[in-house]
Amino acid sequence: MPPPEAGRELPGSPGAEGVPGAGRAALRGLLLVSHRDTHAVSFINPDGPKTVALVSVGWDPREIAVSPDGGTAYVTNYGGATLGATISVVSIPSRSESHRIDLSQWPQPHGMAISRSGVFLYVLSGGALLQINLLSEQIERKFALHGSEPWRLALAADESRVYVANAGSGTVSAVDLATGAVSEGRVGTRPVDVAASPDGLTLWVANRSDGTVSVLDPFTLESRGNLIAGRAPTRIVFTADGRRAAVVNSGEASVAVFDVASRARLGSIALGFYPLAVAVEPDGRHAYLAAPRGNTITRVDLETLQVVERFPVARFPTEMAWVPLR
Numbered sequence: 001m002p003p004p005e006a007g008r009e010l011p012g013s014p015g016a017e018g019v020p021g022a023g024r025a026a027l028r029g030l031l032l033v034s035h036r037d038t039h040a041v042s043f044i045n046p047d048g049p050k051t052v053a054l055v056s057v058g059w060d061p062r063e064i065a066v067s068p069d070g071g072t073a074y075v076t077n078y079g080g081a082t083l084g085a086t087i088s089v090v091s092i093p094s095r096s097e098s099h100r101i102d103l104s105q106w107p108q109p110h111g112m113a114i115s116r117s118g119v120f121l122y123v124l125s126g127g128a129l130l131q132i133n134l135l136s137e138q139i140e141r142k143f144a145l146h147g148s149e150p151w152r153l154a155l156a157a158d159e160s161r162v163y164v165a166n167a168g169s170g171t172v173s174a175v176d177l178a179t180g181a182v183s184e185g186r187v188g189t190r191p192v193d194v195a196a197s198p199d200g201l202t203l204w205v206a207n208r209s210d211g212t213v214s215v216l217d218p219f220t221l222e223s224r225g226n227l228i229a230g231r232a233p234t235r236i237v238f239t240a241d242g243r244r245a246a247v248v249n250s251g252e253a254s255v256a257v258f259d260v261a262s263r264a265r266l267g268s269i270a271l272g273f274y275p276l277a278v279a280v281e282p283d284g285r286h287a288y289l290a291a292p293r294g295n296t297i298t299r300v301d302l303e304t305l306q307v308v309e310r311f312p313v314a315r316f317p318t319e320m321a322w323v324p325l326r
Contacts, residue, residue, distance in 0.1 A: 027045060027047065027325050028046075028047065028281075028324070028325065029046070029281065029282075029322055029323055029324045029325050030043055030044060030045065030046075030052075030092070030322075030323045030325060031043075031044040031046050031279060031288060031297070031320055031321075031322060031323075032044075032064050032066070032073055032090075032092075032320065032321045032322075032323060033064075033277075033290060033297070033313060033314075033317045033318075033319070033320050034057075034061040034062060034063070034064055034075055034317070034318045034319045034320075035054075035061070035313075035314045035315055035316050035317055035318060036060050036061065036062070036292075036316045036318045037314075037315040037316040038054070038314055038315055038316075039056060039057060039058065039059055039060065039061060039077075040054045040055055040056050040057060040061070040314065041054070041055050041057050041061060041064065041073070041075055041088075041090060042054045042055075042313060042314050042317075043055070043092075043095055044297070044313065046288065046299065049297075049299075049309070049311040051313060051314065052095075053095040054314060055090060055095055055096060055097055056097060057075050057077060057088035057090065057097055058075070058077025058079070058083070058085075058086045058087075058088050058100055059077055059078065059079050059080050059083045060077060060078035060079065060080060061075045061076065061077050061078075061088065061318065061319075062075075062076045062077070062078060062109075062110055062318055062319055063075070063076045063110060063111065063112040063319045064112075064319055064320065064321040065112045065113060065114040065121065065321065066092070066114070066321050066322075066323050067114060067118045068114070068116055068117070068118045069118065070092060070323050070324060070325065071091070071092055071093060072089060072090065072091060072092060073088075073089075073090040073092055073321065073323070074087050074088070074089060074090070074112065074114065074121055074134075075087065075088040075090060076109040076110055076112055076123065077100070077109075078108045078109070078110070079104075079107070079108070084102065084103070084104030085103040085104060085106060085107055085108060085109050085125070086100040086101060086102060086103055086104075087100060087101040087103060087109065087121075087123070087132075088100050089101065092323060101132065101137050103123075103125065103130075106123075106125035106126050106128075106130060106139075107125060107126055108125065108126075109123045109124065109125040109130075110123075110124055110125070110151070110152070111123065111124035111150065111151060111152040111153040111164070112124075112153070113153055113154060113155040113162070114134075114155075115155065115159055116159065118134065119133065119134055119135060120132065120133060120134065120140075121134055122153060122155060122162050124145075124150045124151075124152070124153055124164065127144070127145055127150065128142050128143060128144055128145060129142070129143040129145060129150075129153070129162055129164065129175055130142055131143075131177075141180075143162075143175045143180060143182065144182070145164060145166070145173055145175075145182065146173065146182060146184060147164065147166025147168070147169040147171045147172075147173050147184060148166055148167075148168030148169035149166060149167040149168030149169070150164045150165070150166050150167075150173070151164075151165045151166065151167040151191070151192045151193070152164075152165050152192060152193045152194060153165070153194065154194045154195050154196045154203070155196065156196050156200065156218060157196055157197070157198060157199065157200030158200055159177070160176065160177060160178065161174050161175060161176055161177060161218070162174075162175045162177065163175075163194045163196060163203055163218070164194065165187075165191040165192060165193055165194040165205055165206075166184075166191065167190050167191055167192050167208070168190075170186060170187060170188065170189055170190070170191060170207075171184045171185060171186055171187060171191070172184065172185050172187055172191060172194055172203070172205055172214075172216065172221060174218075174221055183221060184221065185216055185220075185221025185222065185223075186223075187205045187207060187214035187216070188205070188207025188209070188210045188212045188214050188226070189207055189208075189209035189210040190207060190208045190209035190210075191205045191206065191207050191208070191214070192206055192207075192208045192234055193205070193206040193233075193234060193235050193236050194206075194236070195236040195237060195238060195245070196218060197238055197242055197245075197260060198238055198240065198241070198242035199242050200218065201218070202215055202216065202217070202218065202224060202260075203215070203216040203217070203218040203221075204216075204236050204238075204245060205236075206229065206233040206234060206235065206236050206247060206248075207233065208232050208233060208234055208250075209232075211228065211229055211230055211231055211232065211233060211249075211251075212226045212227060212228060212229055212233070213226065213227040213229045213233060213236065213247060213258075214226055215227065215263065225263065227258065227263060227265065228265065229247045229249055229256050230247070230249030230251070230252050230254055230256050230268065231249055231250075231251030231252040232249060232250045232251025232252070233247050233248065233249050233250070233256075234248050234249075234250045234276060235247070235248040235276065235277065235278045236248075237278050237279070237280050237287070238260065238280075239280055239284030239302065240280070240282050240283075240284055241284055242260055243259070243260060243261070243284065244257055244258065244259060244260060244266075244284065244302055245257070245258045245260050246258075246278060246280065246287050246302060248275050248276065248277075248278050248289060249268075249275075250274055250275055250276055253270065253271045253272050253273060253274060253275060253291075254268045254269060254270050254271055254275075255268065255269050255271060255275065255278070255287065255289055255300060256268045257269070257302055257305060266305065267305040268305075269300050269305050269306065269307060270307075271289055271291065271298050271300075271307070272291070272294065272298070272310075273291035273293050273294030273296060274291055274292060274293040274294070275289040275290065275291050275298070276289075276290055276291070276292055276318070276319075277289070277290040277317065277318060277319045277320040278290075278320065279320040279321055279322040280302075280322065281322060282322070282324050284302065285301065285302060285303060286299055286300065286301060286302065286308065287299070287300050287302055288300075288320060288322075290313070290317035290318070290319075290320055291317070292316045292317055292318060295312055295313060295314070295315055295316065295317065296310050296311065296312055296313065296317075297310070297311055297313055297317060297320075298310045299311075
């Protein structure tokens with residue numbers, strides 16, 4: 001399926017199946033997917049499945065965070081040798097980039113989370129955690145991090161702390177947003193992702209080089225145990241109800257599914273290609289896995305542990321976000 005021209009819709013894609021608007025049928029939601037090679041974000045109707053628009057953003061886009069009202073997406077743009085780093089501000093209803101937040105002094109922004117109020121955006125860059133006030137679009141606070149290669153972050157369920165996976169030092173940092181204090185806990189080898197359970201009781205960390213998931217106490221960062229995930233786990237996502245966790249094993253092209261309460265490994269779903277990004281629907285039944293090397297997205301059923309469908313997308317799908325529309 002060839003991608004549409006950036007900023008344009010595919011012929012026939014609005015109307016009955018299209019995205020929200022006057023006279024258009026409602027959708028359950030949209031998948032937003034960043035594409036590094038095309039410097040764009042695609043809007044995908046997962047019920048088609050169909051790419052309904054491809055929107056140009058900044059250079060080398062990565063993570064996507066969606067505002068709580070579902071109206072705006074924020075996209076980190078790494079930039080390049082001559083282009084500075086930015087955050088694209090994308091209108092979801094109009095499927096267009098409205099402007100960019102300049103981060104030229106902060107190279108390669110990555111790892112991102114948005115507060116439930118939609119006021120604060122947290123981004124990693126240059127060994128620091130940045131708190132951006134989205135009302136003023138200014139960096140309001142900076143927190144120096146002690147770990148090596150801060151990779152990805154997670155916001156605590158009560159939004160009192162931000163957790164950072166430090167890939168180079170084998171640690172997780174907890175930044176207290178009230179005091180600015182930073183504490184650290186040891187995890188496995190090369191932690192590249194961290195996720196906070198919705199109930200706020202555990203912190204899960206994907207250790208890429210040793211194939212494990214570290215489970216931590218989110219308050220003390222003490223170990224609560226280790227889980228065997230698979231080869232090269234790179235992403236962790238919880239279902240909204242907190243019952244299940246999906247761990248993307250990039251090295252073996254699979255996703256492992258865990259029961260969060262018992263921490264039992266329920267099974268593994270073979271995906272093919274090299275999966276990286278993951279997004280879960282709000283009801284927790286289905287997850288979507290993007291494979292940058294195969295230019296595909298695979299939809300899986302987290303209850304039956306089966307592949308539901310696989311469909312092509314634009315080149316190098318890098319990160320994803322689910323946007324509920326009703």
